[in-house]
Amino acid sequence: MITAAIIITFFGFFFCYSTSKRAVYQNSIKLQAYLKDSYTKGNTLGVALLIVGLIVSIAALGWGAGIFSYLVILMTLGSLIVILTPLRFFSKYTLVAVSILSFIIELSIS
Template sequence: MATLVIILTLAGFYFCYHTSKRATPPRTLLLEQWIHDSPKEGNIIGVTCLILSTALSIYSLGWFAGILSFTVMLMTFGSLIVVLSPIKVIGYKSVAALIALSFILENLI
């Protein structure tokens, strides 16, 4: 459940970040290009992911802990995306590897 919340939070902020006019338009993936070209749909998908992530976090951890953990995740991923996305330090392959590792570790424990 934690990995799903992390994925949704990361995707939601990433979608909302790339709909901004100040964000540099990425041209590596078709999905990123589509988000930048259609900001209204990208914002709707991003906000939906963030709301779903909040709801799952509250469901799994309770009201206070769920909102607090979602806020901490949003601040962490938000700062990482804003700082590292323009200089292209972390790509989609490394994010996919980290998510796969997180999923494996979550299911082993």
């Protein structure tokens, strides 16, 4: 459940980052080009995903711990996206591999 909150928050922040005018734009990801062109759709979807990530975090951990962990997740992912996106670190395969590995680790621990 925490992995789902992290992935949803990642995509929400990435969508909002991609619609920013100050973001470094590169053609490596087609989704980023689409989001850059349609500002309102991308920003609305990004904010909606951020809210859904918060709700999932609260549902998994409770009110206090959910909000606190969501803020930590948001700060961590936000800094990683801002630092690593201009370096073209994120690709479809990297995101899928990290997500699957994270789900496997989460399910094996619990």
